[in-house]
Amino acid sequence: MAKWPISGGDGMSQDERRAYWESEHADHDYEGVFSISQDEGVIGPCVDAITRRGCRRVIVAGCGSNVALQQAIAERVPQVVSVTGVDFPRVVEVAARRTDDPRIGYVGADIAVDGCGVSGDCVITINSVLSDLDEENRALLRRFREALPEGGLLAGFFATIFTPLELGYLQPDRRMLDQVNLEECRFAEEQQGITQIFYTPLRLRAVLREAGFGLTRMEVVFFDSPELADHARAYYRLGDDPDVMAWELFVEAVAQ
Ligand SMILES: C[S@@+](CC[C@H](N)C(=O)[O-])C[C@H]1O[C@@H](n2cnc3c(N)ncnc32)[C@H](O)[C@@H]1O
Numbered sequence: 001m002a003k004w005p006i007s008g009g010d011g012m013s014q015d016e017r018r019a020y021w022e023s024e025h026a027d028h029d030y031e032g033v034f035s036i037s038q039d040e041g042v043i044g045p046c047v048d049a050i051t052r053r054g055c056r057r058v059i060v061a062g063c064g065s066n067v068a069l070q071q072a073i074a075e076r077v078p079q080v081v082s083v084t085g086v087d088f089p090r091v092v093e094v095a096a097r098r099t100d101d102p103r104i105g106y107v108g109a110d111i112a113v114d115g116c117g118v119s120g121d122c123v124i125t126i127n128s129v130l131s132d133l134d135e136e137n138r139a140l141l142r143r144f145r146e147a148l149p150e151g152g153l154l155a156g157f158f159a160t161i162f163t164p165l166e167l168g169y170l171q172p173d174r175r176m177l178d179q180v181n182l183e184e185c186r187f188a189e190e191q192q193g194i195t196q197i198f199y200t201p202l203r204l205r206a207v208l209r210e211a212g213f214g215l216t217r218m219e220v221v222f223f224d225s226p227e228l229a230d231h232a233r234a235y236y237r238l239g240d241d242p243d244v245m246a247w248e249l250f251v252e253a254v255a256q
Contacts, residue, residue, distance in 0.1 A: 006185060039225055127158070161198040
């Protein structure tokens with residue numbers, strides 16, 4: 001029995017979920033999604049964690065079609081010998097077309113069902129554990145764990161429901177609060193037309209522990225680069241207050 005399970009879900013089958021993401025990346029060029037993995041504020045902490053932990057074989061799980069992170073890892077971390085992006089098949093087809101570094105490869109898979117298809121000593125994940133189905137998120141994390149040896153690193157960015165909650169209270173019209181279901185950790189994405197789970201910190205810590213990871217770091221990262229701040233203000237219609245921006249949790253955890 002999972003600890004603090006979240007019931008319900010969007011009712012999508014796993015095939016529908018795959019089709020949704022493949023369409024977002026392959027047919028819509030990922031334009032309808034709040035995208036962060038190209039930003040130095042996101043790349044920097046990941047590169048730093050991989051460097052510090054001496055990881056050589058890196059898996060980018062739920063890599064999407066944007067290749068900036070994979071390229072930065074291959075170019076900036078001298079000891080890295082391979083970077084494998086894993087995502088649904090049509091998504092990695094797009095990413096593979098955008099990469100020519102021989103150290104960077106791709107695996108097309110439903111990670112929750114098939115696993116990552118490769119093993120490594122580090123899994124990086126950026127906003128990819130946010131299915132509306134709690135059990136899928138937990139399955140993804142178990143699959144990440146299976147791809148790592150004991151002591152391997154999981155690092156990445158996780159959205160938390162406290163971000164839209166805070167932004168909602170700071171908005172003059174508090175419109176965003178209508179998109180927040182705090183008890184279920186659910187956020188209704190207006191532009192994507194779907195609902196996603198954004199875990200609270202304690203719940204995420206417990207979900208990670210159940211999947212076999214010991215949390216070593218969880219810190220707030222404000223997306224305050226001009227590009228990401230503008231992107232968030234436009235995407236979430238946040239107005240023009242420069243103190244308003246999106247933020248997420250940067251997490252490092254060790255496979256136990
Ligand atoms: C919000 S997007 C983030 C993409 C990328 N990490 C980025 O930051 O640009 C979530 C990604 O997770 C992938 N994903 C979600 N569930 C998955 C699963 N079960 N197997 C493989 N990929 C999955 C989606 O296809 C999508 O590319």
